[in-house]
Amino acid sequence: MADNSIMCDVAIVGSGFAGSFIANELSKQGIKVVILEAGPDVQPNFNAYMKSFFVASSKVPESPYPPAVRDSQNNFINPNDVAVGRPSSLTVGGSTWKNPDQAYLDQSEPESKRPFKSTYERLAGGTAHWMGLTPRLVPNDFRMQDKYGKGHGFVNWPIDYDTIEPFYRQAEAEMGVSADVDEQRFCDIHFPDNYQYPMPKIPPSLFDQLVSQKLADLDDRDTQFLGMGRSVTSLAVRSLPAARNSQPYRNRRACSGNTNCIPICPIQAKYDPTITLNEATNNGVRLVHHAVASEILLENGRVSGITFLTYDSEDGPKTGSGVIKATVYVIAANGIETPRLLLMSKNKGQTPDGIANSSDMVGRNLMDHPQYLSWGLLQDPIFPYRGPLVTSAIGELCDGPFRAQRAAFRVSLGNEGWTTVVGGGARFGADPNVTTLDIVNGMNFSGVNTKDHTGLGGDNLALFGRDLTQTLGNLISRQFRIAFPIEQNPDANNRVRLSSAVDKLGLQRPKIYYDISDYTKQGFAAAYHLKKLIFTKLGAIDFTSVPKDDPAAFKIDGIPELFSYGGAGHVMGTYRMGKDPKASVVDEWQCSHDHPNLYLVGSGAFPTVGTANPTLTLCALALRTAEHIFKTLPSLKS
Amino acid sequence: MDHDRERKAGETEPLTPVVKISRRAMVAGMVATTAIAAVLPLSNSAFAQTSDEDMVAFLVLSAALTGVDIHTLAPEFSRGSGDILSADPGIDPINIKSAYFRQVNAPGTAASFAKLLQIAKKNPISQENIIATVNHSDDDTKFLARSIVLLWYLGSWYEPADLKNAVASPESVHGPITQKVLSAKAYTQGLVWQIVGAHPMGYSNLQFGYWSRHPHDPNSGVDLFSPAKFPL
Numbered sequence: 001m002a003d004n005s006i007m008c009d010v011a012i013v014g015s016g017f018a019g020s021f022i023a024n025e026l027s028k029q030g031i032k033v034v035i036l037e038a039g040p041d042v043q044p045n046f047n048a049y050m051k052s053f054f055v056a057s058s059k060v061p062e063s064p065y066p067p068a069v070r071d072s073q074n075n076f077i078n079p080n081d082v083a084v085g086r087p088s089s090l091t092v093g094g095s096t097w098k099n100p101d102q103a104y105l106d107q108s109e110p111e112s113k114r115p116f117k118s119t120y121e122r123l124a125g126g127t128a129h130w131m132g133l134t135p136r137l138v139p140n141d142f143r144m145q146d147k148y149g150k151g152h153g154f155v156n157w158p159i160d161y162d163t164i165e166p167f168y169r170q171a172e173a174e175m176g177v178s179a180d181v182d183e184q185r186f187c188d189i190h191f192p193d194n195y196q197y198p199m200p201k202i203p204p205s206l207f208d209q210l211v212s213q214k215l216a217d218l219d220d221r222d223t224q225f226l227g228m229g230r231s232v233t234s235l236a237v238r239s240l241p242a243a244r245n246s247q248p249y250r251n252r253r254a255c256s257g258n259t260n261c262i263p264i265c266p267i268q269a270k271y272d273p274t275i276t277l278n279e280a281t282n283n284g285v286r287l288v289h290h291a292v293a294s295e296i297l298l299e300n301g302r303v304s305g306i307t308f309l310t311y312d313s314e315d316g317p318k319t320g321s322g323v324i325k326a327t328v329y330v331i332a333a334n335g336i337e338t339p340r341l342l343l344m345s346k347n348k349g350q351t352p353d354g355i356a357n358s359s360d361m362v363g364r365n366l367m368d369h370p371q372y373l374s375w376g377l378l379q380d381p382i383f384p385y386r387g388p389l390v391t392s393a394i395g396e397l398c399d400g401p402f403r404a405q406r407a408a409f410r411v412s413l414g415n416e417g418w419t420t421v422v423g424g425g426a427r428f429g430a431d432p433n434v435t436t437l438d439i440v441n442g443m444n445f446s447g448v449n450t451k452d453h454t455g456l457g458g459d460n461l462a463l464f465g466r467d468l469t470q471t472l473g474n475l476i477s478r479q480f481r482i483a484f485p486i487e488q489n490p491d492a493n494n495r496v497r498l499s500s501a502v503d504k505l506g507l508q509r510p511k512i513y514y515d516i517s518d519y520t521k522q523g524f525a526a527a528y529h530l531k532k533l534i535f536t537k538l539g540a541i542d543f544t545s546v547p548k549d550d551p552a553a554f555k556i557d558g559i560p561e562l563f564s565y566g567g568a569g570h571v572m573g574t575y576r577m578g579k580d581p582k583a584s585v586v587d588e589w590q591c592s593h594d595h596p597n598l599y600l601v602g603s604g605a606f607p608t609v610g611t612a613n614p615t616l617t618l619c620a621l622a623l624r625t626a627e628h629i630f631k632t633l634p635s636l637k638s
Numbered sequence: 639m640d641h642d643r644e645r646k647a648g649e650t651e652p653l654t655p656v657v658k659i660s661r662r663a664m665v666a667g668m669v670a671t672t673a674i675a676a677v678l679p680l681s682n683s684a685f686a687q688t689s690d691e692d693m694v695a696f697l698v699l700s701a702a703l704t705g706v707d708i709h710t711l712a713p714e715f716s717r718g719s720g721d722i723l724s725a726d727p728g729i730d731p732i733n734i735k736s737a738y739f740r741q742v743n744a745p746g747t748a749a750s751f752a753k754l755l756q757i758a759k760k761n762p763i764s765q766e767n768i769i770a771t772v773n774h775s776d777d778d779t780k781f782l783a784r785s786i787v788l789l790w791y792l793g794s795w796y797e798p799a800d801l802k803n804a805v806a807s808p809e810s811v812h813g814p815i816t817q818k819v820l821s822a823k824a825y826t827q828g829l830v831w832q833i834v835g836a837h838p839m840g841y842s843n844l845q846f847g848y849w850s851r852h853p854h855d856p857n858s859g860v861d862l863f864s865p866a867k868f869p870l
Contacts, residue, residue, distance in 0.1 A: 054819070054825045054826065054839060054840065055819045055822050056819065057819055059813075061838070066687050074816070094812075094813075098784070203850040204850060205850065206850070206851075206852065236801055241869065245728060246846065254846040256842055256846055256848075257842055258842045258843075259836070259839045260838070260839045264840070266840055266841070336678040381835075383835045383853055384834075385831060385839065386848065386849040391849070415849065433792055434833075436791055437804075437815065440784050440787050440788055440791070441801050441804060443805060444805055445811075453660075462784070463706070464769045464772070464773075464783070465702055465705040465766075466705045466865060466866070469706065470705075472834070473833045473835075543714075555728070
């Protein structure tokens with residue numbers, strides 16, 4: 001790309017979910033849209049990503065996608081030498097998370113109290129490694145301050161469930177969501193009378209069916225600790241709404257249970273944004289790839305252009321630069337990269353705190369859904385590694401009077417054995433390798449190679465032949481995991497700032513301050529007690545453990561065990577919506593309070609996060625924003 | 639895919655498989671050749687010096703150690719009526735056995751590999767004897783046997799020396815034990831998944847909804863795991 005000036009009606013930075021949705025909607029109205037995408041274009045052949053995945057020694061979420069994280073000697077590539085870097089699941093623990101020469105996010109300062117563990121992608125289609133789950137937020141999630149008080153930093157959204165509801169339906173149609181509408185009417189979620197989801201629900205796995213059976217009849221004294229304000233004598237296991245075809249839908253096949261949703265569906269039965277992005281580009285949207293937005297320019301209070309840098313290869317360097325000029329600008333770069341760009345935009349010292357930041361809220365209130373991970377061994381085989389990674393969950397515990405005191409959570413049932421949890425998480429790479437190595441090589445990093453569990457004559461046995469197949473088959477087929485994604489309350493000290501460390505293009509990398517509040521820790525405590533109840537009902541042996549040197553580890557009063565968390569891949573809160581320009585960054589249309597032609601979209605706009613995966617909600621908001629942009633474009637042009 | 643090597647040119651009868659090949663392996667083979675790069679077109683031609691007898695010994699050894707049916711390891715394996723070591727290892731479209739043989743026969747491990755092949759040649763009939771002899775061998779040989787099992791099970795190569803170190807001093811192991819996925823094909827041919835009634839993550843040719851049913855449900859369409867049968 002030569003030095004360049006691009007003109008259009010609407011310029012969008014980022015081609016993930018929000019960027020692709022908005023581009024597509026506007027292109028249908030004949031609006032001239034150009035997208036700047038930092039990473040490479042949509043691949044002509046999907047198999048390139050599949051091959052990267054197949055040969056990856058660690059099958060972490062980023063494993064199919066560029067850029068590489070390790071070199072041919074297996075050392076971490078210094079993020080200083082990467083043109084368009086992003087966080088890696090391999091550098092969220094140990095000592096690597098504190099080392100900006102190994103980890104893309106700078107968490108070296110004391111204010112980075114615990115590792116922020118979620119990752120994302122920067123390429124056309126955005127974070128396509130997502131799980132594909134599309135639950136809605138529940139009505140009370142939008143009015144946390146009204147319902148549960150200001151005590152934990154809660155604020156209200158500037159819109160309510162009823163306002164966003166029609167856009168939820170539109171997003172569900174665009175992605176193709178499979179769910180049973182009757183099953184989803186809990187915690188006040190409501191639909192128009194005749195609404196049906198685009199496709200029937202994903203059928204439950206054998207594990208789902210077992211949990212459902214075992215939790216159908218509970219003693220309400222055992223569930224009182226949940227603080228639901230009502231008697232709980234059963235917990236319903238429901239199929240999770242998912243953007244995962246249960247039938248052929250819009251030229252894509254039905255799911256065939258590749259058990260690989262994260263990181264990549266081999267047959268695109270799981271929706272990813274390249275599908276909408278391709279429609280948009282077919283409709284005239286221009287995607288400029290390998291183009292990294294570097295500064296947002298201001299003139300008289302309005303955005304007058306966005307400069308960008310170009311490059312050719314993963315290790316850079318910069319090959320050129322350009323500027324894009326439009327009537328309306330949409331930043332859709334995700335909850336860390338969008339604040340990064342806003343903060344980087346200094347306009348020759350005129351906006352030293354970045355743009356759109358009169359509230360000082362840009363980058364603040366970073367939230368994830370930290371996951372309490374538990375895993376165990378059942379008495380009888382349940383046959384994991386079959387079907388989508390997650391098919392069902394217990395959702396109805398996500399709201400209740402307890403939210404005045406402690407964080408809410410959902411209960412996610414996993415079909416992937418111990419693949420993400422064993423051996424202290426990513427310490428030894430994914431299962432089934434760890435369990436297999438244990439039984440072949442006579443070790444016990446999984447915890448399962450003792451005579452109690454194998455039924456054999458000793459501990460740490462190394463087996464061959466029939467003993468091996470029978471033991472391994474017996475053990476792995478009984479492994480399961482249950483994850484509890486837990487709400488975080490807003491904390492202005494959890495934030496995205498700029499590091500002095502740069503990438504290969506010379507741009508300052510994100511610096512993250514992150515911690516877990518007492519409110520959220522009390523959510524972990526409740527999840528822990530529920531875990532014990534569920535494991536008892538299942539007759540399962542608990543293998544949950546946390547290494548002492550885990551930098552994420554924490555204790556909770558009254559509970560002897562150490563806790564830790566996994567990242568959910570949800571990056572939220574960092575340019576939140578609100579009515580008050582002093583306490584929020586954008587309004588209900590995701591338009592900056594400070595600049596009338598600037599929109600900041602994505603889950604960074606969420607003022608509170610509930611417990612639902614953010615993708616469906618951010619897509620619904622994007623559709624609403626697209627409608628608003630279309631309506632107001634003529635007035636901004638004049 | 640030519641099963642019957644005696645077929646005369648121009649014959650129009652449908653080919654009958656000489657050896658039963660699971661439908662899954664067949665489909666997997668076809669998918670593998672389109673989706674995965676670099677499948678050697680004439681697999682055995684790269685190993686002119688690997689005698690059939692060595693390959694059969696490798697298969698006998700592998701069946702004994704992995705506990706998996708020799709016809710799963712080598713779908714075209716043909717026992718014949720004579721001595722087991724004169725069996726035909728066969729050429730199948732995936733031919734993962736040749737990739738594994740080549741990996742194990744690399745200079746660093748070739749000497750121990752030769753010892754393992756000798757164990758199989760000396761006692762090709764008894765699985766128990768093969769396993770017992772391997773377990774009583776020197777460390778290099780014993781740990782190489784484990785690397786071979788892990789190759790078949792996971793499609794990944796673990797150095798015998800790393801395996802030995804992990805057992806000798808587990809407290810020194812702070813990160814993942816170094817492994818190298820041999821190839822995309824090797825990953826998709828891993829056998830641990832079949833042993834537990836599943837499929838490699840990212841590589842399933844099953845049908846929508848199968849996960850709601852038990853693996854042994856006749857509607858599951860799953861190829862069930864076949865254990866090794868000795869004497870071969």
